[in-house]
Amino acid sequence: MKNILLIGGTGFLGSALARRLASADFFLTLPTRRRDRAKHLTMLPTANVVEADVHDEATLARLMAGQDAVISLVGILKGNFQRTHVELPGKIARAAVSAGVPRLLHVSALAAATNAPSNYLRSKAEGEVALKTVFPMATIFQPSVIFGRGDAFLTLFADLLKIAPIVPLACPEARFQPVWIEDVVSAIVASLENSASHGQTYPLCGPQIYTLQELVAYTGKVSGHPRPILGLPPSLSYLQAWAMEFVPGGPMTRDNVRSMSIPSTCPAGCTLPFGLTATPLEAVAPGYLAA
Numbered sequence: 001m002k003n004i005l006l007i008g009g010t011g012f013l014g015s016a017l018a019r020r021l022a023s024a025d026f027f028l029t030l031p032t033r034r035r036d037r038a039k040h041l042t043m044l045p046t047a048n049v050v051e052a053d054v055h056d057e058a059t060l061a062r063l064m065a066g067q068d069a070v071i072s073l074v075g076i077l078k079g080n081f082q083r084t085h086v087e088l089p090g091k092i093a094r095a096a097v098s099a100g101v102p103r104l105l106h107v108s109a110l111a112a113a114t115n116a117p118s119n120y121l122r123s124k125a126e127g128e129v130a131l132k133t134v135f136p137m138a139t140i141f142q143p144s145v146i147f148g149r150g151d152a153f154l155t156l157f158a159d160l161l162k163i164a165p166i167v168p169l170a171c172p173e174a175r176f177q178p179v180w181i182e183d184v185v186s187a188i189v190a191s192l193e194n195s196a197s198h199g200q201t202y203p204l205c206g207p208q209i210y211t212l213q214e215l216v217a218y219t220g221k222v223s224g225h226p227r228p229i230l231g232l233p234p235s236l237s238y239l240q241a242w243a244m245e246f247v248p249g250g251p252m253t254r255d256n257v258r259s260m261s262i263p264s265t266c267p268a269g270c271t272l273p274f275g276l277t278a279t280p281l282e283a284v285a286p287g288y289l290a291a
């Protein structure tokens with residue numbers, strides 16, 4: 001296996017995956033909507049960053065030619081979930097089949113379910129179905145929240161804690177089992193050429209469950225900005241999220257609140273696949289959160 005198409009490979013997870021794959025001498029094709037946003041990947045010796053509309057089926061067909069594997073990573077937290085999470089995986093699977101690409105990997109989300117409380121989680125589940133209907137041997141990954149340098153989670157709270165004297169926190173009791181980005185990358189890479197993973201779905205979690213309030217308090221401690229946290233009840237959490245929907249680039253929506261109403265955690269005793277050992281948050285987060 002040599003040539004890999006990473007769709008959604010320019011983001012947080014995709015960039016880490018691209019770096020790992022490039023260091024293992026895979027040739028990567030990385031479509032992006034805006035090449036200037038993927039400058040950090042153009043330095044990789046075996047990566048070809050191309051501006052492309054991956055929703056266009058003719059473009060997808062061109063991108064698939066000659067690939068040995070496709071990894072589908074496109075995801076959004078707000079916007080057109082139907083187009084991005086449901087239709088796109090279906091198109092990717094159809095294009096992969098038409099082009100005879102033998103391997104398809106897809107990143108979904110933990111707790112994705114067709115009866116989940118949020119559009120995000122329902123659309124992720126529908127996307128899995130759309131993809132698997134066409135490409136049953138695809139391998140799917142369902143991470144809990146992913147942490148690591150450049151994450152949009154703990155780093156965002158660290159930035160907020162720097163300036164806010166007190167944190168009014170929506171969904172303080174929401175539960176997560178954060179998984180380290182390099183562990184997610186290791187799982188994806190390990191599955192690439194592992195035939196036992198064909199058709200499988202892997203939940204990916206770290207070693208420990210935390211409430212959101214615990215994570216924010218921990219971030220404050222290690223970033224050197226511990227602040228009082230005011231946990232908001234459900235009605236105010238919803239109101240805060242609604243208000244943030246009016247802020248351009250706002251960090252939260254009511255749909256995110258609905259996602260957090262169910263735990264993003266793995267069943268007790270669940271471990272990472274392929275013999276991987278999950279890295280504790282405390283072993284990594286101080287390295288990028290410390291002031």
Ligand SMILES: NC(=O)c1ccc[n+]([C@@H]2O[C@H](COP(=O)([O-])OP(=O)(O)OC[C@H]3O[C@@H](n4cnc5c(N)ncnc54)[C@H](OP(=O)(O)O)[C@@H]3O)[C@@H](O)[C@H]2O)c1
Nearest residue numbers: 008009010011012013014032033073074075109143145146
């Ligand atoms: N980060 C987490 O904590 C987490 C947890 C669970 C699941 N996941 C899933 O893991 C995957 C990767 O997440 P991430 O954190 O790396 O996301 P990210 O940093 O936001 O990157 C998103 C990627 O998707 C592409 N993209 C976004 N909207 C698009 C659209 N409308 N059309 C085409 N491409 C689009 C972006 O490409 P360009 O901007 O370059 O075009 C980028 O490559 C997603 O499927 C996400 O749902 C992430």
